[in-house]
Amino acid sequence: xxxxxxxxxxxxxxxxxxxxxxxxxxxxxxxxxxxxxxxxxxxxxxxxxxxxxxxxxxxxxxxxxxxxxxxxxxxxxxxxxxxxxxxxxxxxxxxxxxxxxxxxxxxxxxxxxxxxxxxxxxxxxxxxxxxxxxxxxxxxxxxxxxxxxxxxxxxxxxxxxxxxxxxxxxxxxxxxxxxxxxxxxxxxxxx
Amino acid sequence: xxxxxxxxxxxxxxxxxxxxxxxxxxxxxxxxxxxxxxxxxxxxxxxxxxxxxxxxxxxxxxxxxxxxxxxxxxxxxxxxxxxxxxxxxxxxxxxxxxxxxxxxxxxxxxxxxxxxxxxxxxxxxxxxxxxxxxxxxxxxxxxxxxxxxxxxxxxxxxxxxxxxxxxxxxxxxxxxxxxxxxxxxxxxxxxxxxxxxxxxxxxxxxxxxxxxxxxxxxxxxxxxxxxxxxxxxxxxxxxxxxxxxxxxxxxxxxxxxxxxxxxxxxxxxxxxxxxxxxxxxxxxxxxxxxxxxxxxxxxxxxxxxxxxxxxxxxxxxxxxxxxxxxxxxxxxxxxxxxxxxxxxxxxxxxxxxxxxxxxxxxxxxxxxxxxxxxxxxxxxxxxxxxxxxxxxxxxxxxxxxxxxxxxxxxxxxxxxxxxxxxxxxxxxxxxxxxxxxxxxxxxxxxxxxxxxxxxxxxxxxxxxxxxxxxxxxxxxxxxxxxxxxxxxxxxxxxxxxxxxxxxxxxxxxxxxxxxxxxxxxxxxxxxxxxxxxxxxxxxxxxxxxxxxxxxxxxxxxxxxxxxxxxxxxxxxxxxxxxxx
Numbered sequence: 001x002x003x004x005x006x007x008x009x010x011x012x013x014x015x016x017x018x019x020x021x022x023x024x025x026x027x028x029x030x031x032x033x034x035x036x037x038x039x040x041x042x043x044x045x046x047x048x049x050x051x052x053x054x055x056x057x058x059x060x061x062x063x064x065x066x067x068x069x070x071x072x073x074x075x076x077x078x079x080x081x082x083x084x085x086x087x088x089x090x091x092x093x094x095x096x097x098x099x100x101x102x103x104x105x106x107x108x109x110x111x112x113x114x115x116x117x118x119x120x121x122x123x124x125x126x127x128x129x130x131x132x133x134x135x136x137x138x139x140x141x142x143x144x145x146x147x148x149x150x151x152x153x154x155x156x157x158x159x160x161x162x163x164x165x166x167x168x169x170x171x172x173x174x175x176x177x178x179x180x181x182x183x184x185x186x187x188x189x190x191x
Numbered sequence: 192x193x194x195x196x197x198x199x200x201x202x203x204x205x206x207x208x209x210x211x212x213x214x215x216x217x218x219x220x221x222x223x224x225x226x227x228x229x230x231x232x233x234x235x236x237x238x239x240x241x242x243x244x245x246x247x248x249x250x251x252x253x254x255x256x257x258x259x260x261x262x263x264x265x266x267x268x269x270x271x272x273x274x275x276x277x278x279x280x281x282x283x284x285x286x287x288x289x290x291x292x293x294x295x296x297x298x299x300x301x302x303x304x305x306x307x308x309x310x311x312x313x314x315x316x317x318x319x320x321x322x323x324x325x326x327x328x329x330x331x332x333x334x335x336x337x338x339x340x341x342x343x344x345x346x347x348x349x350x351x352x353x354x355x356x357x358x359x360x361x362x363x364x365x366x367x368x369x370x371x372x373x374x375x376x377x378x379x380x381x382x383x384x385x386x387x388x389x390x391x392x393x394x395x396x397x398x399x400x401x402x403x404x405x406x407x408x409x410x411x412x413x414x415x416x417x418x419x420x421x422x423x424x425x426x427x428x429x430x431x432x433x434x435x436x437x438x439x440x441x442x443x444x445x446x447x448x449x450x451x452x453x454x455x456x457x458x459x460x461x462x463x464x465x466x467x468x469x470x471x472x473x474x475x476x477x478x479x480x481x482x483x484x485x486x487x488x489x490x491x492x493x494x495x496x497x498x499x500x501x502x503x504x505x506x507x508x509x510x511x512x513x514x515x516x517x518x519x520x521x522x523x524x525x526x527x528x529x530x531x532x533x534x535x536x537x538x539x540x541x542x543x544x545x546x547x548x549x550x551x552x553x554x555x556x557x558x559x560x561x562x563x564x565x566x567x568x569x570x571x572x573x574x575x576x577x578x579x580x581x582x583x584x585x586x587x588x589x590x591x592x593x594x595x596x597x598x599x600x601x602x603x604x605x606x607x608x609x610x611x612x613x614x615x616x617x618x619x620x621x622x623x624x625x626x627x628x629x630x631x632x633x634x635x636x637x638x639x640x641x642x643x644x645x646x647x648x649x650x651x652x653x654x655x656x657x658x659x660x661x662x663x664x665x666x667x668x669x670x671x672x673x674x675x676x677x678x679x680x681x682x683x684x685x686x687x688x689x690x691x692x693x694x695x696x697x698x699x700x701x702x703x704x705x706x707x708x709x710x711x712x713x714x715x716x717x718x719x720x721x722x723x724x725x726x727x728x729x730x731x732x733x734x735x736x737x738x739x740x741x742x743x744x745x746x747x748x749x750x751x752x753x754x755x756x757x758x759x760x761x762x763x764x765x766x767x768x769x770x771x
Contacts, residue, residue: 011392012391012392015340016328016329016332016338016339019329019332020332023332023333027333060519061516061519061520064515064516064518064520065516067515067516068514068515068516070336070337070357070390070392070393071337071392071393072392073391073392168391171391171392172391
């Protein structure tokens with residue numbers, strides 16, 4: 001059964017890696033639902049966060065294909081329960097909503113949203129949270145005239161991770177020798 | 192990412208002080224330092240500076256001018272496959288580079304170490320649709336193990352050292368380095384070259400896990416009907432001896448994929464033949480009877496497994512592979528033995544008991560006898576006057592000797608060559624296995640001959656595939672390459688026609704193909720040739736071809752509508768293999 005998974009990939013900082021990773025999915029006709037690229041806790045190492053829907057069996061295969069890329073240091077996949085994650089959304093709403101100020105304030109408080117720009121004709125709200133929260137707010141704003149909506153790609157922190165500094169050391173220690181490869185760590189990571 | 196290099200005085204023979212040279216010269220100096228002697232290529236505008244530099248390196252590097260870039264990479268593949276070195280290709284930007292794509296895909300799927308160096312337009316023109324500009328790095332991303340675009344000569348030593356390291360280490364594969372023209376021309380300080388031996392993010396081999404070796408040995412020791420299937424991993428790992436030790440100690444029958452062919456001598460008592468769609472009867476049927484299936488350096492291609500949900504369901508699967516992504520990809524392994532089989536096989540051999548499986552082996556031999564009676568006999572000893580591909584291959588193989596290299600193209604003749612040629616040494620058979628690239632045979636044979644000049648090299652090609660790359664007769668002519676070309680002409684695109692006959696009610700849609708007079712054609716290139724169609728002529732003609740010192744083309748007209756059997760029809764289980 002297909003499920004939502006979050007993939008975390010640590011890579012070297014090089015031109016072209018996005019393509020190398022992206023074609024692994026597109027070749028198998030898998031749609032990347034969300035893709036975020038970011039620096040990681042280790043200088044010079046990039047961290048990709050990718051969200052897709054797939055079966056557990058295919059996830060293992062995909063992770064191995066990603067790790068096979070020369071410039072990928074490590075890849076993991078996790079279910080939503082195994083990560084702490086957030087998605088940020090922006091909403092541009094007609095200023096008319098101010099007329100129902102009380103209601104708006106109550107809801108914004110409820111969702112942890114805040115107004116980040118207030119202009120004569122529109123207001124931009126920001127909310128960060130899980131999918132359901134950002135989606136609920138769309139429905140809330142619709143009656144007031146939702147002019148624009150955009151949601152950023154997910155960022156996620158792994159609950160069990162101890163960070164990548166130690167892993168990088170491990171990679172560097174095994175200078176040229178077959179090293180503590182993906183395998184056992186990977187199996188731990190996916191459980 | 193850092194390239195850490197181990198100081199090895201032997202590797203930096205030229206202890207020159209730093210001096211300014213061009214990016215192009217640096218490329219050639221690096222090839223020499225990497226022990227490369229042969230380059231296959233074709234010049235053009237964007238790679239002219241490298242060719243200009245090459246003019247002065249004629250004494251240290253052999254460049255073979257091909258007639259089409261696709262053939263440059265196929266030749267480099269043939270070269271790499273027979274001698275184990277990395278094949279090197281030069282091509283220009285735009286069409287030169289895109290012509291490499293088929294060969295890159297072929298080398299990727301067949302794990303062949305090749306480094307392609309392509310010229311590119313000046314860096315300031317990138318993205319402007321300049322003349323002969325094409326985005327070759329993005330085009331080739333899915334079909335290269337690694338690729339990179341160099342825009343500054345300073346990058347050349349580091350990037351090329353990586354290219355050679357990546358192409359050859361771990362599971363080998365093709366690497367493409369695109370160098371802009373300005374970087375080729377740019378003068379820079381070339382420091383003594385150091386080979387790359389480590390890349391932080393790259394793990395050529397997984398760590399060997401002894402618990403799996405122990406587990407595998409236990410299962411093998413308890414097996415009643417174990418069966419070994421092996422692929423090119425044994426050859427790429429230089430593990431032929433380790434492999435032999437393993438099967439000889441355990442007494443387990445072993446069958447090969449077409450890329451594993453020649454890793455184990457044909458007449459080895461435990462060699463039970465070829466797997467897959469046109470493989471032998473015994474190994475296919477008994478795949479579904481064995482109790483332990485030990486797969487070594489092979490990737491369970493669909494042409495080997497047939498229908499997956501009916502493939503070896505009864506067996507415990509032990510899978511040895513250097514590439515972790517191959518484990519569980521198509522067939523779930525009960526025991527994954529990660530690692531280079533050069534390392535894992537001896538560990539396994541040490542732990543397994545000396546066994547004898549002669550009763551089980553006898554089953555293979557019985558089925559082989561059945562296959563002989565119902566299928567092979569008619570192919571090798573036909574009743575009528577019309578020649579079969581099988582008897583021609585058998586005879587050519589006998590004349591050339593079982594230490595000759597056979598390079599086959601793609602189609603019926605390829606399957607027949609795999610089935611009926613005998614080999615006694617490894618790296619003796621070159622073919623396009625995974626990609627099935629028609630036209631591969633002739634250029635790959637050119638590369639094979641240059642890779643193993645002391646050996647007899649016979650290209651076995653069909654009338655279809657030959658016409659895809661026959662312009663390479665020009666390369667053979669110009670460079671005096673003594674390849675023997677056997678064209679098996681059945682006037683059809685035979686494999687497709689066979690499928691049309693069996694599955695499309697003989698609707699021969701565009702599979703009848705006319706050919707030029709091959710003898711005249713060869714003569715136009717100054718290549719001696721003959722054409723035969725009878726058994727009497729055949730023997731003399733083959734002997735003449737083998738005895739001839741230079742290149743030779745022999746066309747043999749064979750039965751038009753002969754089929755290759757046995758056959759596992761697509762979508763069927765390996766045990767549903769048809770003998771006729």
